[in-house]
Amino acid sequence: MIPVEMDAWVVARPGPVSTRPLRRVRVPVPAPGPGEVLVRVEACAVCRTDLHLAEGDLPPRRPRTTPGHEAVGRVAATGPSAGRLTPGTRVGVAWLRSTCGRCRYCARAAENLCPYSAYTGWHADGGYAEYLTVPEDFAYRLPEEVPAEKLAPLLCAGIVGYRALLRSDLPPGGRLGVYGFGASAHLTAQVAIAQGATVHVLTRSATARELALELGAASVGDAADPPPEPLDAAILFAPAGELVPVALAALDRGGTLAVAGIHLTDIPALNYRRHLFQERTLRSVTANTRADGREFLGIAAAHPLRVATTPYPLDAADEALAALAADRVEGAAVLLPGRFA
Incomplete structure (x- = not known):
């Protein structure tokens, strides 16, 4: 059952972490659009890019954006014309959310330079939430046997x-x-x-x-x-x-x-x-291509990496971001929906 509402964090007003730019809110669960899937989040790593967005180093692309672009979860529903991924499939949602597929950069396999590219947690709501949507062509299939907490940092940091x-x-x-x-x-x-x-x-x-x-x-x-x-x-x-x-x-x-x-x-x-x-x-270095992502995840599967993580409940996302800003996190901070402080 997909709920009507969910917990999420938004950048209410960009500024220093000490001003608490993140706000916890209740918002409707998003509906997947054409070619998109709805993902129930199991874990979302906290990236320094999230900190730059919250503090205003990265100009917001839309008001009250939910950060987070290292999300692991399962497909909960599919939108019109989406058919590659089925409900229950474990996927990863990363920074690169979409490209035009037609410009000269996309044509030469340099989609990370696409002028029309969009990014998870910047142009669209990300994984500091219980659910998020992603175009299925930009979601990565992930292994079942690895804990979500250890997979999440691979999706951007890796x-x-x-x-x-x-x-x-x-x-x-x-x-x-x-x-x-x-x-x-x-x-x-x-x-x-x-x-x-x-x-x-x-x-x-x-x-x-x-x-x-x-x-x-x-x-x-x-x-x-x-x-x-x-x-x-x-x-x-x-x-x-x-x-x-x-x-x-x-x-x-x-x-x-x-x-x-x-x-x-x-x-x-x-x-x-x-x-x-x-x-x-x-x-x-500007973002990554999907080919980079697939190649790296293949390396990580063949040669398992030691992934150092510090877990936080989703309701402590602001604390995780503050810890990152103060260099108090060993490895990667990871938000876990369903875990409570």
């Missing part, structure tokens, strides 16, 4: 981190620097290590440094420290522009720095000889 790893052009057996070590970084580092890389983690969090060593990092240090050897590639996960010159300076000749976040504070002036000369490359 997928976008994997694209960042691809964008870093890490050579086989190369030396990778990881700056910041939260939900995305701790998954990406495991993939790189499994592929034979030497990973050096640079982060201000002592707890994160301990986790990095447990997961197989060759070394750990503070975010501003130089790594113990030159890097073939680096990924910046922390939304701190001041770390861009730090990471570029740590690259060996021909190395690449990929910036993984959707938001970054201003980058200080770069010195050409120190930061870019000798063919060092600075790249951004």
Whole structure:
């Protein structure tokens, strides 16, 4: 039975977490439109992008949006012309919600750059709720045997981190620097290590440094420290522009720095000889394609990752977001509807 109303959180007024921009509300359960499915949420991970939306770093695309784009659940109902997924199917709902499928970017398999793309929890309501809708062509089938809490972070932290790893052009057996070590970084580092890389983690969090060593990092240090050897590639996960010159300076000749976040504070002036000369490359990462998602989820199924999570009941979503803002979360915070504080 699908209820008439549900619990959800909305961004009532963007601002610092201390002003409590999230509000808990009762709203109608959405009806799936053409080509869409209604998903009953089992778990939704909390992403730093949600924090940027709540605090206004990402301009809202619509008023009172429900955040959340790492949702695991089961199809509860299907809309007109939806037929690929049937009720009861376990699916994942990720950041990329739709693209036009016709522009030159979509035509060249770069749908993450589609000017008409829309995103879960930004253009449409997301998973900080008991139900959400998604176009079935943008939902991922998920395995039955893995707990929803452990699957949820894979849907953004994992997928976008994997694209960042691809964008870093890490050579086989190369030396990778990881700056910041939260939900995305701790998954990406495991993939790189499994592929034979030497990973050096640079982060201000002592707890994160301990986790990095447990997961197989060759070394750990503070975010501003130089790594113990030159890097073939680096990924910046922390939304701190001041770390861009730090990471570029740590690259060996021909190395690449990929910036993984959707938001970054201003980058200080770069010195050409120190930061870019000798063919060092600075790249951004913009969302992901569905092909990235399928490839990463296949890797995660073949080589199960240790997913560090901190569970929160859905009615404590504002507390989870505040903990993320204060760097008090190990791994990924995950909201669990049906669990009560």
